[in-house]
Amino acid sequence: KNEVEQSPQNLTAQEGEFITINCSYSVGISALHWLQQHPGGGIVSLFMLSSGKKKHGRLIATINIQEKHSSLHITASHPRDSAVYICAVYRHISGNMLTFGGGTRLMVKP
């Protein structure tokens, strides 16, 4: 079993839909990253979370440390949101190294 699991692996939505991507982890962590990888391969950091909730534009990320679970929500989805979304954690024992989930491939259709 992977230490960081994401669901779903693939997601297709219609423009305007509310989207949720889930991340569960089985190890102790210091913080959790949500990353976005565009079709060309480039990766950008969306959020870094250690507790609670963060919001940036139409994106919202939450984390529940006790349940070892995080969610990434996209409100009013748009075709330009189509990308792979990756959850990654900083493990307590690994210091500043990330352990990655397998990614969620999102396609938003107009």
Place this chain on the structure above:
Amino acid sequence: SQTIHQWPATLVQPVGSPLSLECTVEGTSNPNLYWYRQAAGRGLQLLFYSVGIGQISSEVPQNLSASRPQDRQFILSSKKLLLSDSGFYLCAWWGPSNYEQYFGPGTRLTVT
């Protein structure tokens, strides 16, 4: 502001040929640097990380090596490429003030 460069952007190399990918960081000093690989259809895998000049740690035994000859330069190398070395290679640095990792644009390597 900090910037991370990688080159080349794409590379096609025959099996058995050598490899050298370069990563440089601007706007910071003594960064922690990382090399990741993403094979086709798979997730990111940490290959090497470095906390300083000449200090390299390897996460996965493989056909690759890394070097850090200067504070803001990180090089990924191979003496003889294998088909399985094909993939998307990403360099990243860690911002200790905010726990975030910043990724370079990546190099897409195809071994033929």
